[in-house]
Structures are given as C-alpha cells and as structure tokens.
Amino acid sequence: MRLTIPEEELMTPGHKACQGCGATLAMRYALKALGPRTVVAIPACCWTVLEGEYPYTSLRVPLFHTAFETAASVSAGIKAGLRAKGKGDVTVMAWAGDGGTFDIGIQALSGAAERGDDLIYVCYDNEAYMNTGIQRSSATPYGAWTTTTPSNRFENRPKKDIVEIMVAHGISYAATATIAYPEDLIAKLRKAKGKEGVKFIHILSPCPPGWRFPSNLTVKISRLAVLSRFFPLYEVEDGVYRITVNPRKTVPVEEFLRLQGRFRHLGDEEIERIKGWVEERWRRLVEKAEVMRR
Numbered sequence: 001m002r003l004t005i006p007e008e009e010l011m012t013p014g015h016k017a018c019q020g021c022g023a024t025l026a027m028r029y030a031l032k033a034l035g036p037r038t039v040v041a042i043p044a045c046c047w048t049v050l051e052g053e054y055p056y057t058s059l060r061v062p063l064f065h066t067a068f069e070t071a072a073s074v075s076a077g078i079k080a081g082l083r084a085k086g087k088g089d090v091t092v093m094a095w096a097g098d099g100g101t102f103d104i105g106i107q108a109l110s111g112a113a114e115r116g117d118d119l120i121y122v123c124y125d126n127e128a129y130m131n132t133g134i135q136r137s138s139a140t141p142y143g144a145w146t147t148t149t150p151s152n153r154f155e156n157r158p159k160k161d162i163v164e165i166m167v168a169h170g171i172s173y174a175a176t177a178t179i180a181y182p183e184d185l186i187a188k189l190r191k192a193k194g195k196e197g198v199k200f201i202h203i204l205s206p207c208p209p210g211w212r213f214p215s216n217l218t219v220k221i222s223r224l225a226v227l228s229r230f231f232p233l234y235e236v237e238d239g240v241y242r243i244t245v246n247p248r249k250t251v252p253v254e255e256f257l258r259l260q261g262r263f264r265h266l267g268d269e270e271i272e273r274i275k276g277w278v279e280e281r282w283r284r285l286v287e288k289a290e291v292m293r294r
Helices: 022-034 046-050 070-086 101-105 106-113 162-167 182-192 215-227 255-257 268-293
Strands: 036-043 063-065 093-099 120-127 173-178 198-204 233-237 240-245
Touching: 022 046, 022 093, 022 120, 022 182, 022 198, 022 215, 036 070, 046 093, 070 093, 070 106, 070 120, 093 101, 101 106, 101 120, 106 120, 106 162, 106 198, 120 182, 162 173, 162 198, 173 182, 173 215, 182 198, 182 233, 182 240, 215 255, 240 268, 255 268
Parallel strands: 036 063, 036 093, 093 120, 120 198, 173 198
Antiparallel strands: 173 233, 233 240
C-alpha cells in the first residue's frame, strides 16, 4: 500500500501537551508536510509551553519564540535573514493560536499580507484562549461556554471569518484544514509551500479541556465538524474557491455539538440558530465555488 503521509517524524514524543491535544497532531502533520528545511516562529500560545522548556524542545527544526502579536512580522524578518544568507529555499512557518491570530496578532498578519512577505501562517484554532484559562476569543463560536462567557451568559456573537479576511487581502493561497483529514492538511501545506507571499492555513484544533470532551474523541469531533459542515474544508487559490472535502453523507449539527460540554447548556432555539448559520455559510461557499468553475 502506498503511503500518502510522510514517515519522517520531525516532532518527538516528549512534548507537554494534554492528552488528545488537536494542536499537537496539527503540528506533527504540518512538519511532515514541510520537511526538515523549515523554521517555526511561535508567539505566546499553548505551543509556547508544550514544545518544552529551554533548552529542550520537541521539534527537530529551528524554533523561534516571539511576542504575542508578532508571529507574522518576526517570520517575515526570519525569511529576509535567510535570503540574505543565501538560504531562501528554507520555509518559514508562523504557528499561532486563534488569540494570537484573530485578535492580538491580526495587525502584523495584515501588514505581512499587504507587503507580500513570503511565509506560511498557520492558525491552529481551538476557539478560545486555552493557555491562559479558556477565555473567549473572536474565534469562539456562538453558544459556546468559556470562563468569560459562562453558561448563563454564553458567547452571543458569531465567529470571525478569518479566512475571508485573508482572502480579501488578495493573498495567493488560503485554506481550512483539520486533523481528521491529514492527507488534505498535508496537501494544502505542500501547495502553500510552492506559492509566493503570505499563505494562510486555518486548522481546527479541538481542545479536550476547553471544549469539555474526553481526550479519546479529538479525531471524531474533528471529523464531525466537517461532516456536519460546521467547519467546511476548502481552499482559495489565487482567488479561486474549491471545496476539498464535500461530505457525501452529512450528519446533523447536533451530533457535533452534543459531544462537547461547552454547548451542553444550549436549548432548541440556540441550536436552530447555529444550524441556520451553518447552512447559510455552506450555501455561500458552494455558490462561490460554483461561480469559479463556470
């Protein structure tokens, strides 16, 4: 049988992640896709801690820790330095959580996109500030419990559409991915590696303690997010939309929601609102993809 996922491991078992951490699986696959000639820049986030305390690291590639808001700008500087040293073929990947992307780091990311800096920016999205106590971010979906949006005052705003924000910058490549579909994730990172300018990959990364589910359900929940169309998998290459995983058999959104304690407080009215949002977003995505095929 032909292997579609590279065998080489560029992440060691000695990391500090929680059991079932989606962000850890995402990093493992990302490094498999990009290979050893990669430099990773990480701002303040879960990965600041879980890769290991200095001088130890669980990554077998060079790693640069930076401030919360500077993942994109530091990555651009690293790439410029590598080019000056005649090492322009080395890939630079910014690796940031949703807090450091949707909120605190969006200014540096926007600036890098506007300048056309050459880097891959990956947002591993666990939909809250997990490293500091599960506070809501603008990636937190409607209805979700966090410590700052408790059950009696749950998140009442829709999630920011970060991919569309990046597409509006006119970047060469943007895509969504999740750990339940590793071949899709790896293919997108490899495609991003071959493009110029800023490339943006948005990876849904379930968090067992933050989402309140048993650690053995991480991959299942990731898959249900796609099968329920809660988190569609698609890419936008040079402005052209393409759905990369189109579920032949969908599952109800409730099946995705009910496995997570962060949605347990929701009533029928709130669930119907989420279902309506999911259906409308999917309709718009299909329409964009079909227009591009004409």
